[in-house]
Structures are given as C-alpha cells and as structure tokens.
Amino acid sequence: MKDEKYNRSIGLQCPTCGCTSYEYEHGVDETIEVAKCASCGREITKDELLQENSENIQEHISEVGKQVTDDLAKELKASLKKAFKGSKSIRIK
Incomplete structure (x- = not known):
C-alpha cells in the first residue's frame, strides 16, 4: 500500500x-x-x-481513515482470491 x-x-x-x-x-x-x-x-x-480548526482536521482524519479501511479491504480480498485461486471448495465473492 x-x-x-x-x-x-x-x-x-x-x-x-x-x-x-x-x-x-x-x-x-x-x-x-x-x-x-x-x-x-x-x-x-x-x-x-x-x-x-479541530473540526476540519477531524473530518480529514475520518476521510483518510475510511479510505485506508476501504483500500485494505480491497487488498485483503485480492490476496485471498489469489491464494485460493483454483480451489473448488473455497469461493470468495
């Protein structure tokens, strides 16, 4: 990342x-x-x-936190799909 x-x-x-x-x-x-x-x-x-300016700063922190969480979820899903590629008994949606 x-x-x-x-x-x-x-x-x-x-x-x-x-x-x-x-x-x-x-x-x-x-x-x-x-x-x-x-x-x-x-x-x-x-x-x-x-x-x-603490409210504005907190809003930016929240936006970055959400973006990091979304990106980590995408990376985890992609790595799991790659790890279990070709497996007939495990499917990742």
Whole structure:
C-alpha cells in the first residue's frame, strides 16, 4: 500500500475572517509560536489555531481513515482470491 496516497495538506482557517494565509513568527527553536492572519491581522498561537480548526482536521482524519479501511479491504480480498485461486471448495465473492 502506498502511503503517499493518504497525505493531506489542510488549510487552517482564521477564526475571524476564514483566510488561510498567515505570516509566522518563529520561536527560539524555529517552531511557529504566533501566526498573523494576512487578511485581518489577527494574531493567534499555533495551539489556538489548531484548536479552532479541530473540526476540519477531524473530518480529514475520518476521510483518510475510511479510505485506508476501504483500500485494505480491497487488498485483503485480492490476496485471498489469489491464494485460493483454483480451489473448488473455497469461493470468495
């Protein structure tokens, strides 16, 4: 199974205006501490931004989980069909 298929990039929206463009202020160790909305200028911490977008993030996680489950089921079915190919007493639908 190819993992690249399940990578997602989620645009985090400003809770005030819905914009997805930010200017970032980096902390001591190059991690983002404060994001400033490019549209309305609201400053928000990384944690607050993630919390405000948690519903959107969870929806993407659910979509990827469903896709992984469906793909695994298809792979399992295909491998079982291949393993029991030619067997007269076992049929896989």
